[in-house]
Amino acid sequence: MTFLELSRVVFSYPRKMKPALTGIDLSLDKDGVTAIVGPNGSGKTTLTKLLIGVLRPTEGEVRLEGRPVEEYSLAEIGRRIGYVFQNPDLQLFCSTVAEEVGFGLANRGCEPAYVQEKVAFYLDYFELTAYRDVFPLYLSQGEKQRLAIAAVLANEPEFLILDEPTIGLDACRKKNLEDYLKKVARLGSGMILVSHDEPFVDKMAERVVTLANGRIQSDSGRKVNAAYEA
Amino acid sequence: MMEAVTVQSLTYQYRPGGPFVLKGIDFQVPQGEFVVMTGLSGCGKSTLCFCLSGAIHHNRDGVMAGEITVNGKNIREMRPAGRALEVGMVFQNPDTQLFSQTVEDEIAFAPENLCLPPERIRERVESVIALLGIAALREASPYQLSGGEKHLVALAAVLALDPPVLILDEVLSQLDSAGKKKVAAVLRKLHGIGKTIIAVEHNLESVAFADRLMVMENGSLIRFDRTETILADRDFMDAGRLLYDHKIFNGVS
Amino acid sequence: MKLDPRTKMVMAICLSSLALLYDTPDRLLLLLAATVALLLLFRFNPGAVWGYLKPFLSLMLFLFVIQSIFSPGGAVLLAAGPVPLVTSQGLSTGASVVLRIMVVTASAMLFTTFSSRDFILGLVQWKVPYELAFMVAIAIRFLPVFRDEMINVVTAVQLRGVELKKVPWGKKTAMYRRLFFPIVFGAMLKAQQLAVAMEARGFRAYPRRTYLRRLDLRRADYMSMLLFLSATLTLMGADVMVK
Numbered sequence: 013m014t015f016l017e018l019s020r021v022v023f024s025y026p027r028k029m030k031p032a033l034t035g036i037d038l039s040l041d042k043d044g045v046t047a048i049v050g051p052n053g054s055g056k057t058t059l060t061k062l063l064i065g066v067l068r069p070t071e072g073e074v075r076l077e078g079r080p081v082e083e084y085s086l087a088e089i090g091r092r093i094g095y096v097f098q099n100p101d102l103q104l105f106c107s108t109v110a111e112e113v114g115f116g117l118a119n120r121g122c123e124p125a126y127v128q129e130k131v132a133f134y135l136d137y138f139e140l141t142a143y144r145d146v147f148p149l150y151l152s153q154g155e156k157q158r159l160a161i162a163a164v165l166a167n168e169p170e171f172l173i174l175d176e177p178t179i180g181l182d183a184c185r186k187k188n189l190e191d192y193l194k195k196v197a198r199l200g201s202g203m204i205l206v207s208h209d210e211p212f213v214d215k216m217a218e219r220v221v222t223l224a225n226g227r228i229q230s231d232s233g234r235k236v237n238a239a240y241e242a
Numbered sequence: 243m244m245e246a247v248t249v250q251s252l253t254y255q256y257r258p259g260g261p262f263v264l265k266g267i268d269f270q271v272p273q274g275e276f277v278v279m280t281g282l283s284g285c286g287k288s289t290l291c292f293c294l295s296g297a298i299h300h301n302r303d304g305v306m307a308g309e310i311t312v313n314g315k316n317i318r319e320m321r322p323a324g325r326a327l328e329v330g331m332v333f334q335n336p337d338t339q340l341f342s343q344t345v346e347d348e349i350a351f352a353p354e355n356l357c358l359p360p361e362r363i364r365e366r367v368e369s370v371i372a373l374l375g376i377a378a379l380r381e382a383s384p385y386q387l388s389g390g391e392k393h394l395v396a397l398a399a400v401l402a403l404d405p406p407v408l409i410l411d412e413v414l415s416q417l418d419s420a421g422k423k424k425v426a427a428v429l430r431k432l433h434g435i436g437k438t439i440i441a442v443e444h445n446l447e448s449v450a451f452a453d454r455l456m457v458m459e460n461g462s463l464i465r466f467d468r469t470e471t472i473l474a475d476r477d478f479m480d481a482g483r484l485l486y487d488h489k490i491f492n493g494v495s
Numbered sequence: 496m497k498l499d500p501r502t503k504m505v506m507a508i509c510l511s512s513l514a515l516l517y518d519t520p521d522r523l524l525l526l527l528a529a530t531v532a533l534l535l536l537f538r539f540n541p542g543a544v545w546g547y548l549k550p551f552l553s554l555m556l557f558l559f560v561i562q563s564i565f566s567p568g569g570a571v572l573l574a575a576g577p578v579p580l581v582t583s584q585g586l587s588t589g590a591s592v593v594l595r596i597m598v599v600t601a602s603a604m605l606f607t608t609f610s611s612r613d614f615i616l617g618l619v620q621w622k623v624p625y626e627l628a629f630m631v632a633i634a635i636r637f638l639p640v641f642r643d644e645m646i647n648v649v650t651a652v653q654l655r656g657v658e659l660k661k662v663p664w665g666k667k668t669a670m671y672r673r674l675f676f677p678i679v680f681g682a683m684l685k686a687q688q689l690a691v692a693m694e695a696r697g698f699r700a701y702p703r704r705t706y707l708r709r710l711d712l713r714r715a716d717y718m719s720m721l722l723f724l725s726a727t728l729t730l731m732g733a734d735v736m737v738k
Binding site: 052155179 | 280335387420
Binding site for chain 3: 064066086087089095103104106119120147149163
């Protein structure tokens with residue numbers, strides 16, 4: 013079933029002559045791992061921001077489960093779609109690392125004991141336990157990236173959008189992230205990976221959409237990736 | 243040959259009495275060498291870069307012990323801005339190093355600080371724009387560029403400073419494959435004309451042409467050797483969890 | 496029309512000085528009209544002035560009410576028994592205060608019709624120390640950036656599932672209070688990193704610096720400045736004479 017859909021979408025940034033995206037038709041299922049690739053500045057990030065309603069299309073329509081995305085509040089979208097921004101600095105806003113990871117759950121009114129348990133799990137998985145009481149922006153770039161990912165995953169959203177999640181990650185943390193995302197994908201969550209990290213995309217993606225100059229240049233369609241077999 | 247950078251028993255703590263982020267580091271990099279620094283995140287690579295560029299002095303709580311000399315001059319004895327003449331650094335986060343209204347202004351900033359005459363500033367700006375192939379971005383606002391483009395501009399702005407020693411903290415990671423190839427080619431070219439380059443990278447495949455590889459672990463320098471020697475030492479690479487995709491280096495071993 | 500940024504700075508200073516001196520709504524209204532006409536001449540969208548003023552509307556309304564009540568004199572228009580509440584003098588003082596704010600804001604908009612590079616060049620060529628010029632220019636440049644970052648944080652908070660628009664006031668202020676410290680601290684951290692980055696590119700390496708471009712005052716600039724300065728001085732003189 014179609015989960016997210018863009019039809020005939022055009023998007024221009026204010027005071028820019030050339031549109032950032034033109035003629036985008038794309039539909040995404042509730043499950044499956046889709047990679048969006050393309051050169052720097054080809055409109056990948058813009059596309060994902062349109063999907064979550066942070067940007068509104070100049071022309072065309074973006075739909076989430078058949079309803080225009082404008083009809084949802086950001087919070088409603090955020091509870092369903094976990095979005096990891098490209099720059100971790102812009103999405104960390106709590107006083108400590110542990111608070112950051114537990115923020116979404118605590119605000120949803122989960123039991124403190126449950127929140128604690130989840131926080132402990134995600135801190136451990138992303139190797140951040142040693143920093144649990146540190147101010148997030150004091151972490152190194154790679155640690156901030158892991159924290160931003162952990163904070164979104166802890167919400168356990170049904171769909172994930174990750175914008176360049178491997179930037180700043182070393183080889184072994186990248187492997188850990190890959191393993192975790194694969195597990196999430198096997199459990200049925202769909203995700204979009206915006207990345208130019210070719211080895212990572214090769215290992216993760218079932219479908220590859222290539223953008224160039226604000227247009228969809230190619231779309232592989234969903235194919236079997238050996239990683240998800242068995 | 244003269245050493246471009248020497249580091250002697252360097253230690254660093256972010257606050258007095260705090261844990262050591264750098265635990266006694268010693269190494270020398272001769273002029274004209276291309277060194278790649280790698281290691282798991284949080285191992286102290288960025289802190290070491292900050293120390294080498296002298297930028298660490300802004301953190302007043304931090305305690306740095308040991309000696310660093312760049313081109314024979316002790317980094318402690320140089321004025322903060324004077325260090326920029328010896329060593330240029332591209333930081334990891336492009337958002338905190340771009341501040342001009344257009345890309346061209348951003349690139350012109352460093353040569354303007356060096357008091358060059360306008361026609362020389364123009365020459366430097368043009369040559370850097372041509373070198374990195376960013377003519378299309380000239381009038382754009384750096385703040386509105388995509389992540390990879392910001393990194394290219396940050397690199398361009400430091401190249402316009404034309405320092406003898408360059409320190410690059412993960413400049414390749416945000417670039418697409420074409421951008422990576424282009425910047426790698428630029429780095430080789432700079433290496434060819436005798437610049438000393440120390441670059442932090444996780445993706446060793448894009449910088450396998452480096453002269454030497456420096457591997458950090460937990461605040462210490464655990465290995466500093468010819469690139470091909472370290473890459474061929476598969477046991478060491480595995481133990482350090484340094485490779486994401488083994489296929490890439492099949493040709494090396 | 497293309498004028499040197501320094502000419503525009505002189506214009507803005509003239510207009511705001513007159514606004515501070517004048518205290519009757521009719522003259523302030525004329526001044527506001529002149530300022531808006533000038534903005535139109537420089538192809539500035541006056542709608543944007545409205546955008547800048549909008550967040551302060553409630554403050555202006557408050558000032559208007561306070562000034563109207565506490566400036567007695569003139570005919571009593573509304574009274575609570577023997578206590579006069581609204582007087583004609585009060586109304587005019589209130590209107591003047593609001594108009595004054597509008598003129599000063601609108602004339603400050605003149606500064607946005609040129610780039611920060613031109614602002615720096617203009618000041619430096621008038622012998623203002625370049626460190627100071629950069630400091631001011633970067634502060635102005637980063638105001639919208641800082642605003643964008645606030646929007647980013649609010650977006651990020653909502654995307655983690657918090658319904659900011661629908662929560663009751665008490666909870667909302669508690670939330671903002673909690674976010675305040677990390678945001679301000681983060682901004683300070685960024686400012687510091689920016690300073691490091693500037694220094695790493697040789698900022699303040701020498702007591703002097705050179706510039707890729709230079710600005711030249713043309714005849715139109717001299718004429719406009721002369722016109723504005725003489726008109727302002729004449730009007731100020733006339734005002735003092737009348738009083």
